[in-house]
Amino acid sequence: MTQAYKLLTPGPLTTTDSVKREMLVDRCTWDDDYKAVTQKIRRRLLELAQVSEQEYTAVLMQGSGTFGVESVLSSVVGAQDKLLICSNGAYGERQVQICEWNRIPYAHYAEAYDKVPDARKIADILARDPSITHVAMVHSETTTGILNDIQAVGAVVKAAGRTFIVDAMSSFGGVEIPVADWGVDFLISSANKCIQGVPGFSFILCRRAALLASEGKARSLSLNLLDQWRGMERDGKWRYTSPTHVVLAFSKALEELAEEGGIPARHRRYAANNRLLIERMRQLGFATYIGPEHQSPIITTFCYPAGVSFRFPEFYQYIKARGYAIYPGKLTERDTFRIGTIGEVYEEDIEKLAAIIYDFLRERKGETA
Ligand SMILES: *Cc1c(COP(=O)(O)O)cnc(C)c1O
Numbered sequence: 001m002t003q004a005y006k007l008l009t010p011g012p013l014t015t016t017d018s019v020k021r022e023m024l025v026d027r028c029t030w031d032d033d034y035k036a037v038t039q040k041i042r043r044r045l046l047e048l049a050q051v052s053e054q055e056y057t058a059v060l061m062q063g064s065g066t067f068g069v070e071s072v073l074s075s076v077v078g079a080q081d082k083l084l085i086c087s088n089g090a091y092g093e094r095q096v097q098i099c100e101w102n103r104i105p106y107a108h109y110a111e112a113y114d115k116v117p118d119a120r121k122i123a124d125i126l127a128r129d130p131s132i133t134h135v136a137m138v139h140s141e142t143t144t145g146i147l148n149d150i151q152a153v154g155a156v157v158k159a160a161g162r163t164f165i166v167d168a169m170s171s172f173g174g175v176e177i178p179v180a181d182w183g184v185d186f187l188i189s190s191a192n193k194c195i196q197g198v199p200g201f202s203f204i205l206c207r208r209a210a211l212l213a214s215e216g217k218a219r220s221l222s223l224n225l226l227d228q229w230r231g232m233e234r235d236g237k238w239r240y241t242s243p244t245h246v247v248l249a250f251s252k253a254l255e256e257l258a259e260e261g262g263i264p265a266r267h268r269r270y271a272a273n274n275r276l277l278i279e280r281m282r283q284l285g286f287a288t289y290i291g292p293e294h295q296s297p298i299i300t301t302f303c304y305p306a307g308v309s310f311r312f313p314e315f316y317q318y319i320k321a322r323g324y325a326i327y328p329g330k331l332t333e334r335d336t337f338r339i340g341t342i343g344e345v346y347e348e349d350i351e352k353l354a355a356i357i358y359d360f361l362r363e364r365k366g367e368t369a
Helices: 017-024 032-048 065-076 090-102 119-128 150-159 208-212 225-235 244-260 262-283 312-321 347-368
Strands: 056-062 083-087 106-110 134-138 163-167 186-190 201-207 299-303 336-340
Touching: 017 244, 032 056, 032 201, 032 225, 032 244, 056 065, 056 208, 056 225, 065 090, 065 163, 065 186, 065 201, 065 225, 083 090, 083 119, 090 106, 090 134, 090 163, 106 119, 119 150, 134 150, 150 163, 201 208, 201 225, 201 244, 208 225, 244 262, 262 299, 262 347, 312 336, 312 347
Parallel strands: 083 106, 083 134, 134 163, 163 186
Antiparallel strands: 056 201, 186 201, 299 336
């Protein structure tokens, strides 16, 4: 086995041994017990979203999170529709790419990476352009760690009578999202983020009426959301080969989320990790890129300290050799790196990481002195 390290990255993330052990058994895709697992997962996801089975339904889709986003955008925004993409990071910009590839009509409202999309500006855009039928936004922008206000945006989208699509990839399961109350029609997330499963599929929570209204709009066979749902809704069968080991691991991860105390308890743990991380890093001279009012508990972008010159690869290798993997920055205009605080990680991991970074900085100072 290669040397193990914990992941301080926002997915894939560190999973429990019990979740990993679920993958040691092979399952048959058309077996009734296996299909029942899929159905149980779908029901449980609706509970976590605080929605009823009458109003909402869950679809599981093979592939990583991007496949889920592309499935929704390419299946529900028709050729006569128009999507408004509200972005403040790379994942919002990926929605633009998806629209380009699929020839989906769209408009783009781009905010600065350290600002949240403004609900009032979105209300103005919707008032000025009646041809916009759908609005899409990322909740937790993993590019920077900023948490967008989907509640405020959902309210203006609903008031304007449009359909609201949310990429809650890195927040669902770690941050409470009352999906119906916040006016979300489609919410996308994936197995390997805050539910703490392994990579292999995404899931989409859909308002049933909005999903059914997408009839005839899909541009792809394998990513056809309505078709995937029809098969699953019948008896829990995935249309094409399902990631069986990943599904079992995810089912276990959902049980462990409930044992921890559900989303409120998981949110408290992530938030405590994040608070401690920011405090320790500040003591070491690292400032956060995002201000405290919009910082998510999921991932944090840190700026290189003034006067200390170091290369990320060297920093990364030093930390990895001591048991943790961190993330490079995703900003072009500033030297930054990112540290995730989700997954099977606790405050003691944060203390250990801070001690490793302290040693790194001390050794660097020793070298240059
Ligand atoms: C992880 C993530 C995705 C999906 O990325 P994949 O690499 O396809 O899993 C999409 N949006 C956000 C905000 C994410 O954090």
